[in-house]
Amino acid sequence: MVDKYQNSIIKVRGLTKRFGKFTAVDNLNFDVSQSEIFGFLGANGAGKTTAIKILCGLSSPSEGNAEVAGFDVYKQTENIKKNIGYMSQSFSLYEDMTIVENIRFYGGIYGMPLTLLKERTNHMLNRLKMTEYANKLIKEIPLGWKQKLAFSVATLHRPKIVFLDEPTGGVDPITRRQFWDLIYEAIDIGITVFVTTHYMDEAEYCHRVSIMVDGKIAALDTPDNLKQQYNAKSMNEVFLQLARKK
Amino acid sequence: MKALEVSHIYKTYNDITALKDVSFNVAEGELFGLIGPDGAGKTSLIRIIITLLLADSGEIHLLGKDVVKEYKYLRSRIGYMPGRFSLYSDLTVLENLNFFATVFGTSIEANYNLIKNIYSQIEMFKDRKAGDLSGGMKQKLGLSCALIHKPEVLFLDEPTTGVDAVSRKEFWEMLQELKQKGITIIVSTPYMDEAEMCDRVALLQKGEIMSIDTPQNIINEFSEELIEIKTPDLYEVKEKLRLEFGKNSAFMFGQSIHFSTSSKSKSKELLNEFFEENNFNIESVNIIEPNIEDCFIKLMTKDS
Numbered sequence: 001m002v003d004k005y006q007n008s009i010i011k012v013r014g015l016t017k018r019f020g021k022f023t024a025v026d027n028l029n030f031d032v033s034q035s036e037i038f039g040f041l042g043a044n045g046a047g048k049t050t051a052i053k054i055l056c057g058l059s060s061p062s063e064g065n066a067e068v069a070g071f072d073v074y075k076q077t078e079n080i081k082k083n084i085g086y087m088s089q090s091f092s093l094y095e096d097m098t099i100v101e102n103i104r105f106y107g108g109i110y111g112m113p114l115t116l117l118k119e120r121t122n123h124m125l126n127r128l129k130m131t132e133y134a135n136k137l138i139k140e141i142p143l144g145w146k147q148k149l150a151f152s153v154a155t156l157h158r159p160k161i162v163f164l165d166e167p168t169g170g171v172d173p174i175t176r177r178q179f180w181d182l183i184y185e186a187i188d189i190g191i192t193v194f195v196t197t198h199y200m201d202e203a204e205y206c207h208r209v210s211i212m213v214d215g216k217i218a219a220l221d222t223p224d225n226l227k228q229q230y231n232a233k234s235m236n237e238v239f240l241q242l243a244r245k246k
Numbered sequence: 247m248k249a250l251e252v253s254h255i256y257k258t259y260n261d262i263t264a265l266k267d268v269s270f271n272v273a274e275g276e277l278f279g280l281i282g283p284d285g286a287g288k289t290s291l292i293r294i295i296i297t298l299l300l301a302d303s304g305e306i307h308l309l310g311k312d313v314v315k316e317y318k319y320l321r322s323r324i325g326y327m328p329g330r331f332s333l334y335s336d337l338t339v340l341e342n343l344n345f346f347a348t349v350f351g352t353s354i355e356a357n358y359n360l361i362k363n364i365y366s367q368i369e370m371f372k373d374r375k376a377g378d379l380s381g382g383m384k385q386k387l388g389l390s391c392a393l394i395h396k397p398e399v400l401f402l403d404e405p406t407t408g409v410d411a412v413s414r415k416e417f418w419e420m421l422q423e424l425k426q427k428g429i430t431i432i433v434s435t436p437y438m439d440e441a442e443m444c445d446r447v448a449l450l451q452k453g454e455i456m457s458i459d460t461p462q463n464i465i466n467e468f469s470e471e472l473i474e475i476k477t478p479d480l481y482e483v484k485e486k487l488r489l490e491f492g493k494n495s496a497f498m499f500g501q502s503i504h505f506s507t508s509s510k511s512k513s514k515e516l517l518n519e520f521f522e523e524n525n526f527n528i529e530s531v532n533i534i535e536p537n538i539e540d541c542f543i544k545l546m547t548k549d550s
Contacts, residue, residue, distance in 0.1 A: 037500070043410040044381060143284050170407070170436045172283035172451065173539045174546055177497045184498050188481055198410045201439050201539070205500050223500055236411060236439065243412045 007034040009160055009192045010055065014064030017050050024050040026215035027064065034160075037183065037193045039203045039223075042212030043243045048196055051212070055194070056163060057081050069160040082110070085154035088165035092150030095139040099130060102138060103153055110157035117156075124152045144175030151182050161192045168202060180205050200236035209235065211242050218242045247310070249274045249399055249430040250295065255304035257290050257453075264290045265301070266453045272432060272446075277425045280434040281441050281538070282450030288434040289329060291450075292403050295432075296326050309398060322350060325397035327388045329404040329434075335377030339368060339387055342376050343394060350395030360427065361390045364420055382413035389420065400424065402433040406440065418443045438539040449542055456545040464541050471513045472536040475503040476529040483526055490520065494547050506540070 010032035017025040025047045032038045042048045053059040055068050057077030066073040069083040093102045100121065107117040125131040128148055138146060147167060154162050164183075168176040183193055183205075195206060203209050203223060210220040219226060219242055223235055230238045250272040257265040265287045272278045280288045293299040295306055297317035306313045308320055333342045343365070347354050358365075368386050371379065376387060385405060392400060402421075406414045418440070421431055433444070441447045441461045448458045457464055477483050484503050487496035496505045507513055514531060521528045536544075 043412045170284040172286075172546065173438060173543045174494070175283070177543070180498060184481060184484075198408070198414075199437065200411055201437075205498070207500055234439075239411050240415055243410075244415075 008032065008067075009034045009036075009069060010038075010194070011067040012055075012064075013066065015051070015054065015061050015066050016063040017047075017054060017059070018062045023215055025054070025061070028217055030210060030217060030220060032161075032192060032194065034192055035187045035190055036208065037187060037195065037206045039206035039209035040194060040196045040212070041200070041203055041209060041239060042196075046212040046243070047215040048212055052163060052165075052194075052196065055080075056084060056086065083160045085157065085159035085162035086165075087150045087154040087162065087167060089147075089167060089169050093138045093146060093153065096137060098135045098137055099125070099141070099149060100134040102149070103156065106153045106156055112157055120156055124156070128152060144171045144179075147171060147175070148179055148182060151179065151186075155186055155191055158189075159191065161194055162186065164193060164195045166197045166199065166202075167195065169197075169199065200234065200239050203235040203239075211239060213243055247274050248272065248307075249276070249309060250432070251307040252291075252295065253305050255291070255294060255306065256302045257287075257294060257299075258302055264453050265294075268304070268453070268455055270448055270455060270458050272430060274430055275425065275428055277421060277431045277433070277443075277445045279441055279444035279447035280432065280450055281436075281438060281447050281542075282434075283436050285452070286436075286450040287453040288436075288450055289403055292326075292401050292432070292434060296324055296401055297321060322395065323398045325392035325395070325400040327392040327400075327402045327405055329407065331384050331388065333376045333384070333388060333391060336375060338373050338375055339379070340372040342387060343390055346391040347394045352395050354394065357394055357396045360396055360424075361393050363423060364393075365390045381409050382416070385409060385413065385417060386420075389417075393424070397429065399430045399432065402431070404434055404436065406435060406437065414440075438542055439537065441538040447538075449538075449545060451542075451546055457541070461538060464538060465536055468536040468541050468544060470506050470508065470544075471533050472540055473505045473513060473517060474499075474530075474532045474534045475505055475517070476501065476531075477503070478527055478529070483528075486524065486526075487520075494543070504534075504540075506536075506544075 008031040012028050012030050015025060015028040016023065028051060040048060054061050054073055055066060057073060057080035060074055068080045071079040103121050125134055151167065168179050187193060195202065197203065206223065208222050209226060210217050226238045230241050232238045232241065248271050253269045255265050255268040268291060280291065282288055290299065294301045295308060295313060297313050297320055309323060311319055313320060337345065343354055364386050368383050371383065379387065406417055425431055444461065446458065446460050449456045480498060480503060484496045484498055487505060491507045495507050496503050514533060517531055
């Protein structure tokens, strides 16, 4: 496993972001390796969103450095955007468009050649067992399907990194595990997965997890090691010990 | 006495069955959980119980009264916090609370004791508009408003959805306190790990109750062994296990695989043999305790 994660796809050094006198992100340092599932946790207001915006090329840091997929977060934000995918629970697909229209739309945005887009669309629909529903509107399909589809669309252009925001909230546990199957397939072809969530049981699926408290990373390790270190049965207990310490 | 008796409730919307033959009881002073994913029927069920929606058939007695015939009696005796934030965003915290107290013919002072521990956490923002509160604070205000008329039974529809883990923990602690004060609480959640905070839970899937019991009993009834496998070749081993034992037999969990089959016990021996035959590189094979989610999955796949 060690070998597999040697290449850093995200490098963060001393990353800091201030809003006036308030330091939202305070000297973050971490690496994410290729094909890693990296959990990025923190309570509301801990600074997660601010940090992610920087990593997605949507906001500039006040201090420090970061490279995402080999691109600099100050100067190469457009390159970053082309090389990442993003999926959140609150927004993912257009409800009034069909499955296949959504796929075509996203493929178009990322400038995928038509033949490649067609090939990947067929492959994706086949994999998701949705081929015969390709012309259904998004609003007509179950939530679990939407989430699986949204993830597949977010990785359609084979980004180097895909950012997931609370990806499996509210779905039934079987659908959720099927969703994680898709994630594990994605890392198998070299995609790196960066997950933020409030739900600590999602953290158990990650290879490594960082926990932000008041703008700083308070802990970073594998779920097993964290549970051991904090003498906790679950990631939820680890999280509460750290986040409630204030 | 039973605070709530639900018998044989059916509900359909056009051709979609939302609830199918749902029956259960809740004792006075109990903290009862309705656990199920989106679309399981949790909200429909709660809305039928609290007199906001009519069932197609079946009967419900709440506090000993029929919910259809005696809805007027009941409405002043129950508290309800819907899943969506449904207070007045343009009113301040204090104005919202005053409004709900007045609607129920009471005052904040009369029942302040009941909400004190919750409301005191947001009282410093009492002049802020409700729409400008953070998620955790909205939730505390919502709970205060649902309690201000001192209800005998409190209904909470997905109170913890979208709230961070710290606020969630605090919220469940508040519910425990309310329970100590003798209030019967019925709470729904899609988050399986919250089951353990309840006295008893009903596991709901596609409009049907799959199981009702204490969380520990549900876990005890998990009829097979759950096994954690550690290996450097996670993906490959998982695929092979599925081929051999079925598609729901093995799932990836970070750095390990969770495995279970319907063949009772001895699965560890079975696995070790299988690994030996296939020459897999396995670091460890351990029996672990299932959680509610594992039980939920088992119940979902029982009939298929």
